[in-house]
Amino acid sequence: MIKIVLVDDHFMVRDGIRAILEDEEQYSVVGEASNGPEAIELVQSLSPDIVICDIRMPQMSGIEVVQKITALDNSVRTIMLSMHDSDEYILQSINAGAEGYLLKDAGKEEFLKAISVVSKGDKYFSGDVSSILVRSIKGSDSSNISAIDTNVAKKQSSKDLFELTKREAQILRLAVSGMTNKDIAQELNISKRTTEVHRFNLMKKMGVKNVLELNNKAREYGMIP
Amino acid sequence: MIKIVLVDDHFMVRDGIRAILEDEEQYSVVGEASNGPEAIELVQSLSPDIVICDIRMPQMSGIEVVQKITALDNSVRTIMLSMHDSDEYILQSINAGAEGYLLKDAGKEEFLKAISVVSKGDKYFSGDVSSILVRSIKGSDSSNISAIDTNVAKKQSSKDLFELTKREAQILRLAVSGMTNKDIAQELNISKRTTEVHRFNLMKKMGVKNVLELNNKAREYGMIP
DNA sequence: TCAAAAATAAGTATTAATACTTATTTTTTA
DNA sequence: TAAAAAATAAGTATTAATACTTATTTTTGA
Incomplete structure (x- = not known):
């Protein structure tokens, strides 16, 4: 059973995600937080496998939350949820330690695939996001290309789940x-x-x-x- | 049983379409033509329900073929097949009397949907094509908007098929x-x-x-x- | 090379689907 | 308002799927 914590300041969003995950036996939403400090507390007390976190929240941004969570317990995997696919956000999320980055307009299928991929220890970035990654990696040293895979290469990992x-x-x-x-x-x-x-x-x-x-x-x- | 005639100068294309339609009991490919004059002859002798016609052919273009077929027997419905989604071609096809316009890179599903929609007397234009139609209609008088429906409105007609x-x-x-x-x-x-x-x-x-x-x-x- | 994993196959029951037919009661609609 | 179409439900058989267990033979990976 894979334990998941949801972090989003909108109740509706958390509820929607919970509904999707309720149909999936292998996942269990063990906690919900509506802001950063709450999220960090929850992660400490529940030690979930995955944290799904909105990037834009009042008080503390998702980036900060992920940074702190990763610093506290780096066995926790985080997936960032965002409205936008700006280079800035994505690169910052990766630096903060996020294993996945999903646009909020992703469908249920992509959402589940992202969770399954990340829960297996791989990384997932939705379609448009991967091209941004590739672009940014091309300018830098390529030592971390293998570490950041795009979702294209992850097609078969759902079989593994x-x-x-x-x-x-x-x-x-x-x-x-x-x-x-x-x-x-x-x-x-x-x-x-x-x-x-x-x-x-x-x-x-x-x-x-x-x-x-x-x-x-x-x-x-x-x-x- | 819906009788279909295929018109395309490439054997491979006709063969591919035939293969798709062979799995569908309600359709029967009753004839194949590799050029315009042959097509017109076939339509006269077989009176099919639907003619699927490539737009670009040597001797006589698909547009001409459809024009002549419609003039001869306007109970025959025609679907244009094209590589391109240029405004020119599409508008010409409609004027010639075509009931559908399909890009050749359409998948099997879209292909079958197009045939099912057209066979019920409705019109079908693939996604990108509809936007071109809307654009061109916006400039003209809107009396024929109801006559040219986009595929979006045609979702339920497959139930009717x-x-x-x-x-x-x-x-x-x-x-x-x-x-x-x-x-x-x-x-x-x-x-x-x-x-x-x-x-x-x-x-x-x-x-x-x-x-x-x-x-x-x-x-x-x-x-x- | 040898233990673990995967593929193979049979047994036993139970439940569900498929393939019809016939027939009555409701709804539509011309 | 009568006829056609749709929805209802039962009957009878056959076939396929589901839910296991046990057990042997291959493969494969460490």
Whole structure:
């Protein structure tokens, strides 16, 4: 179970994010803060895995919050939420120690992907943001290019979040295309019973109870085209 | 069964389109032409419902072809295929009598939606194209605005293509969300047997044999969000 | 090289979906 | 207001999926 703390001065935003995460079993929103000092307190008392923090808040900015959180406990991963994709903000967030930067107009799918990528220890920056990064990195020394990956390279990590094996991922793709276990067995030259086990295991790993939920979840995480 | 004639000087393009349409039971590609005169002949002998025509061809341009076809038989609906979204081409196509304008880089989904919309008597213009239309209409008199609708307003007409009833469309949405017949019955306060019948009927109408194919097809046609 | 992980496959039950048909009651709408 | 269309629901069978467990054989990685 991945523990998440939400930091945003708008109740509506926190509530929206909470609603999205409530449908996902592997995540649990353990706390909410509406300002910086509260957030820092919460992180100390709850030691969450991920903090999702708005960049623009009264009193203390998200940048400062992330800076302080990272200084206190650098096992906590932070994702910045922002309205804008200005170079300034993004670079400052990275320097402060943020592992992700998401525009607020990102869809649910991208949002979940960002969390899944960051929770695996990778970094996530939404589409437009990555190009800004690339631009800024081109001017500097390239020693940290491997450390800052763009989301393009992270497509396959959603598979890892659920720890699917190669065969399971393969069967997932075939199953959501509408093939029955029998069809899949024939296609892969294995027994129907084997595909049943694979399907059972992968459904358990992904926490779904029928093929359609499997399909919907796989789509949400961008695991299928 | 909706009869379609393909007109394009490239064999590969015709073949690709044919392959897409072969998976769709409600359509049948009854003829192919590689140039204008051939196309006109085919339309006269086969009287198809829809002609899909490339705009740029040697000898006779797609615009001319559509013009002549419309003059001969104005029950035939035409969709223009183009590489470019230039104002010129689009406006000329509309004047020639085309009911749709599709960029060649449109995906399968958009392609199918365009055909479904046009086959119902509506007009379809792909995203970027609509803005050009709006721009050109703004300068002229607005008497023909209602005649030229953009694809945005056409979302619901795919439901009509399969002639789904209101209840069927409702059950489609619930079914693809992962709900079982029992769940749906409870939700709608009807018997499980009733939802089974609705599901059976709607699957028959859409020509699919399980929920996942139903899901995939509904997505293809933009019937579900 | 050897232990751990993955892939294979069978067993046993239960539940849900698919594939129809028939038939009554409501709604629409021409 | 009568006829057509839609929604309702039951019947009967068959097939497929779901929910496990156990167990053997391959692969693979440290």
